[in-house]
Amino acid sequence: MSLLSLRGVRKAYGANVVLDDFDLDVDEGSCVVLIGASGSGKSTLLRCVNLLETVDDGVISLNGVDITDPRADADKIRSGIGVVFQSYNLFPHLSVLDNVTLAPIRVHRVRRDVARARALEVLDRVGLADKASAKPDELSGGQQQRAAIARALVNSPALMLLDEITSALDPELVGEVLDLLRDLRSDGITMLICTHEMAFAREVADQVCFLHHGRPLEIGPPDQLFGNPREPRTREFLSRIRQREG
Structure with missing residues (x-):
């Protein structure tokens, strides 16, 4: 189908x-x-x-x-629909975790604790659990792109x-x-x-x-x-x- x-x-x-x-x-x-x-x-x-x-x-x-x-x-x-472009488009002033939870909390009105728990699951899935509190400029390009993928995955598209x-x-x-x-x-x-x-x-x-x-x-x-x-x-x-x- x-x-x-x-x-x-x-x-x-x-x-x-x-x-x-x-x-x-x-x-x-x-x-x-x-x-x-x-x-x-x-x-x-x-x-x-x-x-x-x-x-x-x-x-x-x-x-x-x-x-x-x-x-x-x-x-x-x-x-x-989850979308990932060639530009990471991460907010530089936010942590990786806050970047991933921003849309669930602000747009989809998911409770903060629920959004954070889901985001941590997804960050672990993409191999960035230990970078949740890091800012984007502390990551390599590959890690930034994986963070962008995590952001796209967090809503289970x-x-x-x-x-x-x-x-x-x-x-x-x-x-x-x-x-x-x-x-x-x-x-x-x-x-x-x-x-x-x-x-x-x-x-x-x-x-x-x-x-x-x-x-x-x-x-x-x-x-x-x-x-x-x-x-x-x-x-x-x-x-x-x-x-x-x-």
Whole structure:
């Protein structure tokens, strides 16, 4: 059963069409990875799913509910979606624990003691239990990104959206974040991920979607898409990535 379904989604900025008649299904408990060149529409797709952008046409359904309906409660919908961007967006004056509990307490009106107990569970889950009282600038980049993931997980979202979350990290810190995503994948958390990390995509994805000019040009299991892509443009993209990686 599809937890997330997109049908005929279109998004344009003036004459620039970023998403064009986009169809995609993300099954509950699965991991779908979006790949493609910069400007192919990956980040815009995630922003549309989280209702940070309004689609021009088409329907996005979450748990069978049309979330693109103008009457939909955007705040309620967003509360069931965890989002992590490449920028950590942690408040520097707050401790890690306070960063993670801020939305549950202020937005969702969770009691402070309940929110703190849940946050400590999640921080332990991401390997930061000993950093709960630290400020963000006392953490490495990888730890800051794990704190951002903890913040997204604290409300037990039905869906996680992750947008190039390793791109701002030094190479030696990428591994610790990818290890965490592997763990989340094994826990059955539904994830839609944009990444340039092809080896990671091949390892964790149930389906890989290659975007080209705002369309899902090719969708398939990672062994097929990386090992025997059907579309010439997919082969060209992957060949260029391999050459760049040496």
